Amino acid sequence: MPTAKLQILRSSQAKAPAKRKRITSERFLPPLILVPTLAAIITFVYVFILITIWVSLSRWGTLRIDWRPRDPLFEAYAQMFAMPRWHADLRNVLVFTILFLSVSIGFGLLLALLLDRRLLGFTIFRNIFLFPYALSFIVTGIAWRWIFNPETGINLLFDGLGINKWLVSIGAAPFRPGWTTDPSVLFSVNNALGHVFPAVRNLSVQLGIPIALIPVVVAASWQLTGFAMSMYIAGLATVPNELREAARIDGATEFQVYTKVVLPLLRPVTVSTAIILGHVSLKIFDLIFAMTGVGPGFATDVPGIFVFDMTFKATRYNLGAAASIVMLLLVAMVIVPYLWRNLRKD
Amino acid sequence: MQISYANFRQSLPRTIWDWLILIFLLLCVLFFLMPIYVMVVTGLKQAQNVSLSTMWQLPLHLSGGGFYEAWRRLYPNMGNSLQLTIPATVLSSIFGAINGYIFAKWKFRGANTLFAVLVFGMFIPYQSILIPLIQFLEQIKLYGTIGGLILVHVVYGLPICSLIFRNFFANIPDELIEAARLDGAGVVRIFLLVMLPLALPAFVVVGIFQFTNIWNDFLFGVTILPNPSAQPVTVALNNLSGSFSVDWNVVMAGAVIVALPTALIYILLGRFFVRGLLAGSVKG
Numbered sequence: 001m002p003t004a005k006l007q008i009l010r011s012s013q014a015k016a017p018a019k020r021k022r023i024t025s026e027r028f029l030p031p032l033i034l035v036p037t038l039a040a041i042i043t044f045v046y047v048f049i050l051i052t053i054w055v056s057l058s059r060w061g062t063l064r065i066d067w068r069p070r071d072p073l074f075e076a077y078a079q080m081f082a083m084p085r086w087h088a089d090l091r092n093v094l095v096f097t098i099l100f101l102s103v104s105i106g107f108g109l110l111l112a113l114l115l116d117r118r119l120l121g122f123t124i125f126r127n128i129f130l131f132p133y134a135l136s137f138i139v140t141g142i143a144w145r146w147i148f149n150p151e152t153g154i155n156l157l158f159d160g161l162g163i164n165k166w167l168v169s170i171g172a173a174p175f176r177p178g179w180t181t182d183p184s185v186l187f188s189v190n191n192a193l194g195h196v197f198p199a200v201r202n203l204s205v206q207l208g209i210p211i212a213l214i215p216v217v218v219a220a221s222w223q224l225t226g227f228a229m230s231m232y233i234a235g236l237a238t239v240p241n242e243l244r245e246a247a248r249i250d251g252a253t254e255f256q257v258y259t260k261v262v263l264p265l266l267r268p269v270t271v272s273t274a275i276i277l278g279h280v281s282l283k284i285f286d287l288i289f290a291m292t293g294v295g296p297g298f299a300t301d302v303p304g305i306f307v308f309d310m311t312f313k314a315t316r317y318n319l320g321a322a323a324s325i326v327m328l329l330l331v332a333m334v335i336v337p338y339l340w341r342n343l344r345k346d
Numbered sequence: 347m348q349i350s351y352a353n354f355r356q357s358l359p360r361t362i363w364d365w366l367i368l369i370f371l372l373l374c375v376l377f378f379l380m381p382i383y384v385m386v387v388t389g390l391k392q393a394q395n396v397s398l399s400t401m402w403q404l405p406l407h408l409s410g411g412g413f414y415e416a417w418r419r420l421y422p423n424m425g426n427s428l429q430l431t432i433p434a435t436v437l438s439s440i441f442g443a444i445n446g447y448i449f450a451k452w453k454f455r456g457a458n459t460l461f462a463v464l465v466f467g468m469f470i471p472y473q474s475i476l477i478p479l480i481q482f483l484e485q486i487k488l489y490g491t492i493g494g495l496i497l498v499h500v501v502y503g504l505p506i507c508s509l510i511f512r513n514f515f516a517n518i519p520d521e522l523i524e525a526a527r528l529d530g531a532g533v534v535r536i537f538l539l540v541m542l543p544l545a546l547p548a549f550v551v552v553g554i555f556q557f558t559n560i561w562n563d564f565l566f567g568v569t570i571l572p573n574p575s576a577q578p579v580t581v582a583l584n585n586l587s588g589s590f591s592v593d594w595n596v597v598m599a600g601a602v603i604v605a606l607p608t609a610l611i612y613i614l615l616g617r618f619f620v621r622g623l624l625a626g627s628v629k630g
Contacts, residue, residue: 025532025533026532026533027454029452030448030452033444033533037441037444037504037508038460040501041504041505044475044479044501046463047478048478048479048482049470051477052474055477055478114367114371117364118356119358119364119367119368119371120357120359121368122357127616128375128379129374129375129378131378133623134558134611135609136561136564136580136604136605136608137564138562138584138601139385139580139583139601139604139605142583142597143385143598143601144381145587146401146594147380152401160402222378227623230624231624279469283471283473285565290564290587304473307473308473308569311477317477324471324474327471331471335469336466339466339469340462343458343462
């Protein structure tokens, strides 16, 4: 308190010069304070990305560093897009993203809506559903790898619940998938697409859902459904109760209150959640690294693993760099419009 | 009393639908806790009792199971992770507070564009900067050291920390700053004397968020620290499960040990945890 008073006195005595000094410092100091951070980010993000692009165009394909540009310049990209493994990777990351987003957003929304009734144990339920979010993808991967071990885990549980006994009794084959060890692809659309685009027949990968990818989708959804649920719970809290009451008075059933009033208001939440989870899923690496690796016939390989293998195991730096730039472009296609829309507003 | 009793009455299931919802939620709880159950139960078994056919059963004898062995193999790396996570969390919180304050309260021309440039950094796949990053760390002699990994986590933590603090400071009324300015305080003094004392909750949110992120990191740990004895515990756990003879009780016990610090934080400070997670979705 005394210092504050003193300051007022001082500033009133020497008003003019102090004010000028302050105006200049208030103009130049704020940007100046940000200089170290921005310098670090420009170097570590933007300059490093440019260097990676350069590496992807260079002759640095062995342990020996070679910055000279390659001829033809985009040879690493051409090589990569000719690799059956890279085709499998692109299919996997796409299929994984679609399945994982549908499951975690759908399940997360369902949980949020059910919890919205605020029945007994609301807080406990919510905390349990979000709990996996706090764990490392490595922990999640290890736990689910054991659960989806075809000799035990889930399959044993099916046996124990008598499902297979019942299937055999009605003359069907017992349900014992090989999960992460199964290289086959479900719902392959190659033949169907082949009628329209004959080029599809020459593809080296089956366009469909690899069975080995399903356990990974389950594990990722187990970890991140709670995130989607939390986003929706926060979104539901912003829907005014008066609005729901008004709809009820107008004769809407409880079901209609949700489909006609609440859900349309939650659309922005869905967009945010889809984009956050979408960029996680395009970058997915740790979970698959710990759970299945590349999988049988590259059934669970993704660009994140491809980059790691090419760069750090095969030391084909230009190829790894090229794949990482494709990853960056995939993420940027999702994130840049989102940031543009969100940050322009304020 | 009256009110809480009424709330309790409200929360009791009344219709058949309410009962169905409750039963469904309880089934979901079983699903969400199942991997935790498997990890703990398998971890508590002795190696000779871990068999494929009894996976879902409780251990026969009560003993430490795989925990002794897992702890013996992981505790040096637990030390590394702590040595790395704590300083990196503290430093990135401090930088985040400073940046967030400037971006929220001292907007200059072009500040919003710079903010977007900064925030984009948290979404990039880190694979796309790893090669130059490792070369840079080699040049400044920090490759393979915990110090180098701290630097990396602080730099790539700047966007998210600045974002959370900016959203926090934006909600503090401008009148407070005006009053301090009339008292003659400048940019720095307002931050130190007015804003920092108010920012404790934001520090808790960012601290928890960063601690969890850095503790759970794998990619930077495995690429920047090739020496197994210096690696963080997530990498050590993965090595444990990738070795030739997998003792599942040891691996599961290890997974529980690695999960414990962040799980405890979540259980004790879950409220702040949720706030950090929601702030990460960019909305102001």
